[in-house]
Amino acid sequence: MRLDYLTIFPDYLAPLGLSLPGKAVESGLIDVHVHDLREWTHDRHRTVDDTPYGGGAGMVLKPEPFGEAFEALGVDEHTTVVFTTPSGEPFTQRLAEELATRQRLVFACGRYEGIDQRVIDHAREVAEVREVSLGDYVLNGGEVAALAITEAVVRLLPGFMGNAESLVEESHTGGLLEYPVYTKPPVWDGREVPMVLRSGDHGLVAAWRQEQARRRTAERRPDLLAPSALDDGTPIERAV
């Protein structure tokens, strides 16, 4: 998978070099390119923004640099352009799984009051476009969301996680939150590891974990258990 990032703050995406193990890059599993949007400006001040039509506070990112960047990067029908935006569809594990099937992702990271709408409209004519929000809170730009989405997607790529089994029993995989986990010592702070986990009975352990996952989900995220209006009656897949 090739991953490109368009941003006016390229240093903000430096963690990509830390959070994605080098082996994933060296093995060719992922190919990461961060681009400073100002590469596609032509004035002395390298202008990327201007005041909003219709008035209002703040500045809007101009369309020309994005348009030239898409052209230069070869954005086409084989590309999925991800606009990170507070007005986007919620980012979920299901969307991460969907994006993990794409051969190329280009992240367009907004700042200020956002990106000129014509950039999104143009992108929809040449590529697949997803406008994605990290959640219902306000950030100052799209870079943090791009980092989070990247991590959630790349870790799903075959061969990225050394132990693929650990992907199976994770929160939100299968629709439930993850069960509590424990490791040595057997007693710490006067607290004992649940005996069932030390019983050696895999069936009992699996049943206990399933019940803990359901209980935790019911307590913290009842919305994950409630049938949605879109529910077609298909049973929610349970964590094993």
Ligand SMILES: N#Cc1c(-c2ccc3cc[nH]c3c2)n[nH]c1N
């Ligand atoms: N994704 C996402 C976001 C943002 C976001 C994204 C881009 C810009 C550009 C200026 N301000 C932004 C906020 N806020 N909250 C989220 N969940």
